[in-house]
Structure formats: structure tokens, C-alpha cells
Amino acid sequence: MEFVEFWRVRRSLLWFAGSVAAIVVLFLMLPQVGTVHVNGPGVSSSFPPGTGVPLGTLASLAAFFAAIYASIVGTSLNRENSTRELSWTKPLTRTLLALRYVLIDLAGVAIAFAIAVAAGAAIATYMHFPPYVDAEAPVQIVLGIGVGAMWYGLLQVLTCVAPAGARSLGGILWPVAFVVAGLSQVPGSIGAIMRAIDVLNPLHYMSSASSHGTTMSMGPAELPADERALIAWCFAVAFCAIAIALWPRKEA
Amino acid sequence: MNGPLISLDGLTKRYGNVTAVDDVSLDVAAGSICGLLGPNGAGKTTTFKCLLGFAKPSAGRIAIEGAPLTPATFETLAYVPERASLYDNLTIADHLTLYRRSYKHYDDVRAHELLALFSLDPKQKAKRLSKGMRTAAALTLAFSIRPRVLILDEPSSGLDPVHQRHVLDLMIDAAANGASVLFSSHQVGQVERAADSVAIMKKGKLIVSSVIDDLKSGEKVIEAVFAGPIPDLGDLASDPRVVRLEQNGSMLRAVTRDDSDGIAARIFALHPKSIRTIDLNLEEIFMNAVSEVTL
Numbered sequence: 001m002e003f004v005e006f007w008r009v010r011r012s013l014l015w016f017a018g019s020v021a022a023i024v025v026l027f028l029m030l031p032q033v034g035t036v037h038v039n040g041p042g043v044s045s046s047f048p049p050g051t052g053v054p055l056g057t058l059a060s061l062a063a064f065f066a067a068i069y070a071s072i073v074g075t076s077l078n079r080e081n082s083t084r085e086l087s088w089t090k091p092l093t094r095t096l097l098a099l100r101y102v103l104i105d106l107a108g109v110a111i112a113f114a115i116a117v118a119a120g121a122a123i124a125t126y127m128h129f130p131p132y133v134d135a136e137a138p139v140q141i142v143l144g145i146g147v148g149a150m151w152y153g154l155l156q157v158l159t160c161v162a163p164a165g166a167r168s169l170g171g172i173l174w175p176v177a178f179v180v181a182g183l184s185q186v187p188g189s190i191g192a193i194m195r196a197i198d199v200l201n202p203l204h205y206m207s208s209a210s211s212h213g214t215t216m217s218m219g220p221a222e223l224p225a226d227e228r229a230l231i232a233w234c235f236a237v238a239f240c241a242i243a244i245a246l247w248p249r250k251e252a
Numbered sequence: 253m254n255g256p257l258i259s260l261d262g263l264t265k266r267y268g269n270v271t272a273v274d275d276v277s278l279d280v281a282a283g284s285i286c287g288l289l290g291p292n293g294a295g296k297t298t299t300f301k302c303l304l305g306f307a308k309p310s311a312g313r314i315a316i317e318g319a320p321l322t323p324a325t326f327e328t329l330a331y332v333p334e335r336a337s338l339y340d341n342l343t344i345a346d347h348l349t350l351y352r353r354s355y356k357h358y359d360d361v362r363a364h365e366l367l368a369l370f371s372l373d374p375k376q377k378a379k380r381l382s383k384g385m386r387t388a389a390a391l392t393l394a395f396s397i398r399p400r401v402l403i404l405d406e407p408s409s410g411l412d413p414v415h416q417r418h419v420l421d422l423m424i425d426a427a428a429n430g431a432s433v434l435f436s437s438h439q440v441g442q443v444e445r446a447a448d449s450v451a452i453m454k455k456g457k458l459i460v461s462s463v464i465d466d467l468k469s470g471e472k473v474i475e476a477v478f479a480g481p482i483p484d485l486g487d488l489a490s491d492p493r494v495v496r497l498e499q500n501g502s503m504l505r506a507v508t509r510d511d512s513d514g515i516a517a518r519i520f521a522l523h524p525k526s527i528r529t530i531d532l533n534l535e536e537i538f539m540n541a542v543s544e545v546t547l
Contacts, residue, residue: 086338091323252301
């Protein structure tokens with residue numbers, strides 16, 4: 001049965017790669033720029049031509065793309081509910097089936113992340129900012145895929161036993177996540193509530209701006225990247241485990 | 253195995269205060285075809301859902317080939333739902349590949365024979381198939397694994413008469429090879445043609461479960477036509493041999509159990525213009541079972 005999910009992930013990755021390639025082509029059509037100025041919260045850096053772009057920066061940008069891809073595949077168990085008569089009458093436990101679906105989808109998230117990093121590197125190279133491997137790159141890669149996996153797991157938990165219409169949550173979750181992240185900065189009781197909810201928000205753990213070896217958390221608690229990566233992965237595993245446990249219990 | 257391949261014992265399914273299936277017990281032996289009849293909402297599909305583990309029974313026991321349902325059961329159990337479940341973006345050939353990878357007993361030669369039988373193009377995507385073609389594709393998949401247990405919910409839904417006949421032939425062929433078939437249908441004629449036993453459900457309860465020939469031999473219909481209005485029938489309606497009386501203008505129909513000649517004699521004494529005794533067909537049995545109107 002996982003064969004079906006292979007097909008779905010392969011097809012969605014082709015679409016994803018095509019979309020990313022279109023963005024790359026757009027960049028290649030732009031005139032090559034001189035010095036690039038990066039101004040982010042707490043970060044202000046200039047990149048003259050020839051300066052390398054750290055891989056950690058590309059990875060932190062690619063995390064957004066991994067999360068976007070996770071929104072596409074994160075409703076796979078919900079989608080399977082409409083063909084339950086096929087999948088639940090196979091000589092395979094439903095839990096194992098759900099586990100295989102999740103593992104295939106997560107592999108897709110990792111591939112989508114890699115595609116985004118590669119696309120970023122291609123653009124940077126074209127712009128005369130050749131990428132290089134910095135010290136923070138490994139942890140940013142783990143964090144980037146972890147954020148994608150957390151987004152995927154959260155979506156699976158919210159939709160796996162819900163009606164088919166819940167698939168629209170794949171899109172709705174984005175503005176909700178940004179609103180929660182924004183309101184969590186507000187002082188007072190609303191801010192406190194939102195800060196509590198924001199703990200479950202994958203954006204909370206995502207790196208937002210990066211210069212040479214400097215990354216920042218989008219969340220209020222500016223945790224180091226390795227701690228954010230660990231938390232994101234813990235949530236990702238927990239969410240996926242909950243979805244795998246819930247899905248087989250859904251009654252027709 | 254000697255026991256029934258499909259066995260339901262006291263199956264009950266409640267949704268809140270609604271009892272969708274109420275204490276249903278039913279056995280389908282190897283080499284037997286059981287037709288499950290009932291009006292809409294009788295609980296047929298819910299029974300199937302419980303049987304397949306899609307819904308958890310509130311009470312009762314289910315056994316397939318003498319054992320509780322496990323994933324391994326599905327190696328030899330095929331199910332076709334009322335609305336054929338297919339992956340819309342996959343072709344029929346893709347579905348066959350899926351089955352080949354999933355089932356040990358998948359028979360590709362058989363699958364392609366069935367595709368030809370139902371005039372299906374394996375290159376066609378499921379989303380392009382009509383309702384009848386989807387049903388045919390689901391049947392092809394179901395029979396391609398050479399199942400020992402077949403559970404079919406309205407298996408001829410949307411099919412043309414020729415393909416409906418093929419479905420019945422396939423069921424009869426499977427039973428002849430030792431399979432147990434449990435199928436639901438709204439077409440009583442199909443059940444009468446293919447099944448050797450019938451189960452009739454009404455409001456969640458199993459109200460009839462018998463070999464069809466036994467049912468037919470036990471009950472008869474006496475039809476009498478009177479020249480004018482039907483005369484006073486006296487206590488005929490309360491005669492224990494009378495299952496049901498129907499009056500339609502000058503026609504009187506009496507469904508009898510056991511001594512039909514005695515009832516015919518009583519009606520003949522009322523001087524009808526004509527009178528005849530006819531064997532009950534399955535449709536009459538079904539109508540008698542589910543009808544709530546008696547005189």
C-alpha cells in the first residue's frame with residue numbers, strides 16, 4: 001500500500017521541484033547584483049560580490065520550503081480515509097500502514113528541503129555569492145528538516161481522523177501560525193495564551209535571518225539552534241506517533 | 253475447514269441511542285452464497301463494516317474462517333463496497349500492480365481475463381471511469397486474488413444487464429470453487445438467481461435467515477378475483493395459517509403458511525370469479541418480511 005504513497009510523494013516532489021526551478025529561473029533573469037545588504041531583527045550585514053553565503057543560511061531559508069512541502073503531504077492519512085475500503089482490506093496492520101505512509105512522507109520533506117537548499121545554492125552561485133559550509137550548517141540542516149517534520153506531524157494530528165474537508169487545514173495553518181507567532185509578542189493575558197500555544201507552532205523554532213554564522217529564532221525565546229532542532233524533532237516524532245496511533249482507530 | 257467461513261454471532265452495533273445492527277447472527281458456509289436483503293437503512297452496510305473491522309461492534313462475535321479478523325485474514329478476503337473505492341489518479345493497471353504487490357494469491361492472468369470480461373481499459377485512470385466501470389474495476393480487483401471469502405455490497409451497482417449477469421456468474425463460480433459469498437442487493441431477482449440462502453434485515457434486526465428453497469416451499473399465495481366487491485372475510489385474517497391478506501379492488505391475495513389448500517377452500521367458499529394458488533417467489537417473501545401492513 002505504501003506504493004500509493006510513493007506515487008503521491010514522487011508526483012508532489014515533481015511539482016515542488018518544478019515550482020522551485022521556476023523561482024530559480026526568475027532569479028537567473030534578474031541582473032546580477034553588487035553588494036547585498038541583509039537587515040533582519042538584530043542582524044545587519046553586507047555581502048559584497050565574491051563573499052560566500054554560509055550553507056547554514058541557505059538551510060534556514062530552505063526550512064520554509066520544507067514546511068510548505070509538509071503542508072502538501074501532511075494530510076496523507078486524511079486523504080487515505082476516502083479510500084479506506086482499499087487500504088484497510090490489505091493484509092497489513094493499519095498501524096504499520098500509517099507508519100510507512102509517515103516515513104515516506106518525511107523522506108519527501110527531507111528531499112524537498114534538499115531541493116530548496118540546492119536551488120538557493122544555484123541562485124547564490126549565479127549572483128557571485130558562492131555557498132560554503134559553515135560551522136552552523138549541520139545544525140541548521142537538522143533544524144530545517146525538523147521544522148518541516150514538525151509542521152507535517154502537526155497537520156497529520158489535526159487531520160488524520162477528521163472529515164475530508166479538513167485537508168484545507170494544510171493552507172489555513174500558515175496564516176494561523178503567523179498570527180499566533182505575532183500575537184505571542186503582545187503583552188498581557190492574550191500574549192501569554194498565545195505564547196503557550198506558540199510552543200506548538202513550528203514557526204517558533206524556525207531561523208528567520210542569517211548572516212555569516214548568525215541565526216535567530218522567530219520565537220520570543222531565542223534558543224540556540226541546536227536546542228530548537230531538538231525540540232522541533234521531539235514534537236515532530238510525538239505528533240507523528242499520535243497520528244499513527246489515532247488513524248487506525250477511526251471508524252467508518 | 254468444515255464450519256462456516258463467515259460467522260456473525262449476536263452482532264450489535266450502536267451509534268449513541270441508535271441501534272444500527274441488533275443482535276444479528278448469521279453463518280455462511282463454504283461453497284455457499286448468501287444474499288442479504290433489506291430496505292434502505294436496514295443495517296446491511298453497517299453489518300459489513302463491522303464484519304470488515306471498519307466499525308467496532310458494540311457486542312457480538314465475528315469470525316472469518318473460524319477465527320477473529322486479523323490483517324492476515326485479508327489475504328483471502330475480498331470486499332467490494334457499494335461505491336467502488338479506487339485511487340482516482342491511478343490507472344486500472346496501477347491498481348493491479350498495487351494488488352500484485354499486496355496479495356500473495358494475486359493472479360494476473362485472472363485479472364486480465366476479468367478486465368476483458370468487463371471491457372475495461374487498464375490504461376484508464378480511475379477518475380475517468382463511470383460508476384459502473386468503477387464497480388467493474390473493483391470487482392476485477394476483488395476476484396483477482398482468488399478469495400475464499402467475498403463480501404460484496406451492491407456488487408452490480410451501476411452495471412449494465414450483461415455485466416450484472418457476469419457478476420452473478422463470477423459469484424456462482426467462486427462458490428463452486430469453495431468460496432463463501434455474502435452480498436447485498438436491492439434486486440431480489442439477483443439474489444434469487446445467485447444465492448442459495450437469504451438473510452433479510454429490517455431496522456437492524458435479522459428477520460429472515462434461511463435456505464431460499466425452504467422458504468419458498470413453506471409459503472404460498474392464493475389470489476382470488478371477485479365479480480364485485482370482496483365479501484366479508486370473517487375471521488380469515490386471524491387464521492394462524494394466514495401470514496398476510498391484501499385487498500386491491502376486487503382482488504384478494506392471501507399469503508399462507510402450511511395448509512394453503514385449507515385456506516383456498518375457505519376463500520373458494522366466498523364464490524370468487526377465479527382463484528389460483530401460486531408458489532411464493534423471493535420477492536413475495538421479501539415483501540412479506542419487510543411489510544408492516546396487514547389486514
